[in-house]
Amino acid sequence: MQQDELWIGTMLKGRARWVVARTTDTVEEAHRRHGMSPVATAALGRLMTGTLILASSLKGEESITLRLLADGPLDGVVAVGNPQGEVRGYVGEPLVDLPLKASGKLDVATAVGSGELAVSRSLQNGEVYTGMVPLVSGEIAEDLVHYLLTSEQIPSALLLGVLVEKDYHVAGAGGLLIQPLPGATEEDIQAIESRLGQLGVGISELVAQSGNMEELIGSLMGQIPYHVLERRVAKFSCSCSKSRLTDTLVSLGKKEIADLISDGKAEMVCHFCNEHYLFNVEELQQISDQAEM
Numbered sequence: 001m002q003q004d005e006l007w008i009g010t011m012l013k014g015r016a017r018w019v020v021a022r023t024t025d026t027v028e029e030a031h032r033r034h035g036m037s038p039v040a041t042a043a044l045g046r047l048m049t050g051t052l053i054l055a056s057s058l059k060g061e062e063s064i065t066l067r068l069l070a071d072g073p074l075d076g077v078v079a080v081g082n083p084q085g086e087v088r089g090y091v092g093e094p095l096v097d098l099p100l101k102a103s104g105k106l107d108v109a110t111a112v113g114s115g116e117l118a119v120s121r122s123l124q125n126g127e128v129y130t131g132m133v134p135l136v137s138g139e140i141a142e143d144l145v146h147y148l149l150t151s152e153q154i155p156s157a158l159l160l161g162v163l164v165e166k167d168y169h170v171a172g173a174g175g176l177l178i179q180p181l182p183g184a185t186e187e188d189i190q191a192i193e194s195r196l197g198q199l200g201v202g203i204s205e206l207v208a209q210s211g212n213m214e215e216l217i218g219s220l221m222g223q224i225p226y227h228v229l230e231r232r233v234a235k236f237s238c239s240c241s242k243s244r245l246t247d248t249l250v251s252l253g254k255k256e257i258a259d260l261i262s263d264g265k266a267e268m269v270c271h272f273c274n275e276h277y278l279f280n281v282e283e284l285q286q287i288s289d290q291a292e293m
């Protein structure tokens with residue numbers, strides 16, 4: 001049984017770096033937790049995969065949040081990832097259904113709409129830096145490439161793909177990032193571009209066809225020599241817990257909590273993972289005792 005992984009390495013004798021992610025199970029878990037339509041699954045799956053790839057260059061306790069603040073029927077897409085390979089996310093409207101494009105592909109760009117991409121990095125010391133760029137297409141990979149070039153001055157090639165079957169389950173999901181490093185020549189960049197142009201099928205199909213990461217990376221790189229530096233496990237993982245939501249309830253104040261007590265119970269739902277947390281009257285009473293006013 002394959003698991004989701006993220007591999008990092010170099011190519012062209014160290015003149016470029018790459019990250020390859022298999023996220024099939026991670027995206028399927030997001031689909032299952034949020035009960036999403038195929039186009040919502042594809043949009044969130046692409047953004048979660050891109051988030052994991054960008055998070056792979058962060059350190060320790062740092063994390064990154066990518067938000068598509070856009071006017072399409074999905075009503076926004078959010079993903080949060082960290083360098084431990086953990087990612088979570090949600091869309092505003094999980095049931096959005098749109099006709100397929102003429103190519104037979106899911107119409108992610110229309111579902112996302114136009115607007116902005118906000119990228120927030122949370123550093124170890126708690127500081128958060130946010131960069132915003134306009135969305136260029138809503139297809140997500142192109143939007144992230146535009147962000148990396150304009151906000152971070154890093155030219156990149158990025159593929160993100162999610163293959164959703166007729167029964168709505170995720171057959172393959174993954175991503176590839178390639179960034180030239182100092183010393184990369186014009187020929188190196190042409191070699192990378194020509195290789196990506198030769199792939200013929202989307203990365204999600206290649207993930208679905210590949211029995212393991214070596215096979216996937218081999219079929220992406222073709223004749224280009226590459227070297228693997230690091231392997232990490234990737235998974236859907238949320239940081240929510242009953243005690244965190246208890247803190248949220250405490251912050252509501254005694255009056256709001258009294259309303260919940262008169263309802264007989266309270267249910268809190270985590271946006272990111274759709275986990276439901278129930279609080280009974282006794283628990284709400286204790287929460288009220290902790291509240292300031």
Ligand SMILES: [Zn+2]
Binds near residue numbers: 240272274275
């Ligand atoms: Zn959660």
